[in-house]
């Protein structure tokens with residue numbers, strides 16, 4: 001899911017869209033959604049999406065009751081595969097890492113639009129994932145993030161098929177693995193590195209609830225840093241260099257790092273541990289550190305200063321005491337690339353234009369989603385919310401209010417059709 005979304009005022013983007021000069025208006029990506037609405041078959045597809053929304057909500061609840069813990073998405077993936085097959089997609093398959101893939105061929109293979117949502121949740125095995133309904137409100141872990149996205153993917157496929165929409169380009173539907181936490185975007189990485197390498201022209205991820213458009217992919221780098229030494233008795237072996245003391249020096253240095261406010265760049269020592277007892281010089285001490293930025297350069301610069309701080313802490317502790325050789329291990333436990341689709345990029349103009357054509361509010365967000373990977377590669381990408389209203393993402397009491405959630409399905413549908421144009 002998007003972590004820490006931030007909403008921006010839209011005036012700038014709207015102006016950019018309006019400023020795009022076109023002779024006839026026929027090539028203006030900002031008005032593509034509006035122009036598509038003039039086609040009767042597109043209107044029929046949108047009507048089918050609205051009419052089919054109760055089934056979409058059923059799919060959302062049903063998929064959500066199939067556990068999909070991190071690295072264990074297979075059962076939910078199998079269910080999505082069956083839905084892809086029933087909906088008539090071609091080449092339906094599960095790739096080596098567990099992504100579910102199915103194609104809806106257009107008149108040509110290109111442009112190829114990937115339209116996706118993620119299978120995995122943050123909830124461990126054994127979590128009670130039953131979904132309860134109370135009027136329009138569905139409650140259950142993962143019901144919004146990202147069972148909603150998966151349901152919108154299915155809703156879009158069905159609406160396209162019911163209205164017999166033909167697109168110039170191909171739409172490849174994907175349910176990805178490994179979006180959350182330590183999954184570290186492994187599903188979407190595999191798509192771009194191997195499975196569909198060189199074959200993706202445009203990328204959409206449907207993630208979570210609401211009607212926002214995420215175009216800034218906040219990157220992160222996470223480490224587990226472990227200092228080690230011989231350890232010994234606190235009194236008898238006094239004078240040995242200490243991993244805990246080295247860790248303390250490192251944390252003090254990290255705490256003093258200066259970072260830019262814009263692009264927002266952050267760091268946090270989230271967990272620490274180690275040592276044996278109060279009367280022992282520790283033989284190990286560790287910390288887990290999270291660093292983030294919307295800017296790849298700023299993140300890389302912070303990473304270098306962080307590593308230098310750790311090395312300096314080791315050297316200082318070593319220099320303070322003559323005995324006991326210290327070492328440090330820097331294990332990367334998370335690495336999400338930063339990237340952004342500029343607000344004036346054609347795919348963003350299309351996405352904003354589609355929302356406006358459907359008379360939906362437009363709000364631009366930043367976050368950490370599957371979209372980070374294509375954004376970091378310079379491939380046009382946006383992450384859209386799936387409609388409805390969500391609460392408590394990543395909590396056991398997560399809920400989804402389906403009032404007018406069909407608007408989210410319609411928006412995803414019109415965006416998919418628009419991006420499959422030449």
Ligand SMILES: [Zn+2]
Nearest residue numbers: 001145146207
């Ligand atoms: Zn998500």
